[in-house]
Amino acid sequence: MKLKYILPVLFLVFALSSCSNDDNDTPEVNEIEGLLKIKDLTNSNHTIELFSSTGAFKTGYNAVSIRVKDIATNTYIENASITWMPIMQMPTMQHSCPYSSVSKALGKDTVYEGYIVYQMTNLDGSGWSLTVNYNINGVDYTVTDTITVMQNENQNVTSFMASDGSRYVIAMIEPKTPKIAINNLKVGLYKMQSMMSFPEVADYTITLDPRMPGMGNHSSPNNTDLSYNIADKMYHGNLSLTMTGYWVLNLKLLNAMDEVLKGEDVTTENAQSSLYLELEF
Structure with a gap:
């Protein structure tokens, strides 16, 4: 065969080989990219891996990602049904906290997600445990272990008794990174029906009235009160931050009949509501 025919044939073989190799070398997707491991919970069959953006549990709202690893095969389970129960052990009693259901993360095969709102913790982070119950192909499994929950620097969650005789929990979810602008303020509101619910x-x-105690307790313009969003079951409003520093978000909680259940207006005589959250940036 003449050289002028050999070269095109070799080029075609090389091109086809390259395409084939490209197809087989598709990079594996890292489904936990950007997340940090909090802790592993392990039984004889599986390791439950817990992740978050910070790699730690703190008081307040915690978005948690979960993977279930089969110890025998070293693979991750894609078809688990998961529930969980956080418990704090007190000297004479125990209680839970607000938490979501656990569902498969959108667009991911091996990652499940939910949230937990820790309303309190011990000074050293002790006192809490987490039980994860899960079902794989009709078989039930469970694992329980202690966890560490550290105190957040600012009050991003508060538990309180309201005038209707019920205990509530309010937790700030956003803004995660406050800025000098109109920020989306997102909070969760929960009612204690029992020690576990x-x-x-x-x-x-x-209602929202943000103030800067260190700057004459001044407020800011263009804030809006928080209202319920049925789509995510959270409360949303506009939070105007006009400068960096320490802010107190003075709140009042009103029921569906506009009766004030907790909190007061900020006035010259009353510098702060009894219901509030804090942020600093």
């Missing part, structure tokens, strides 16, 4: 509360109103 804290369902979300719908159709209340949370």
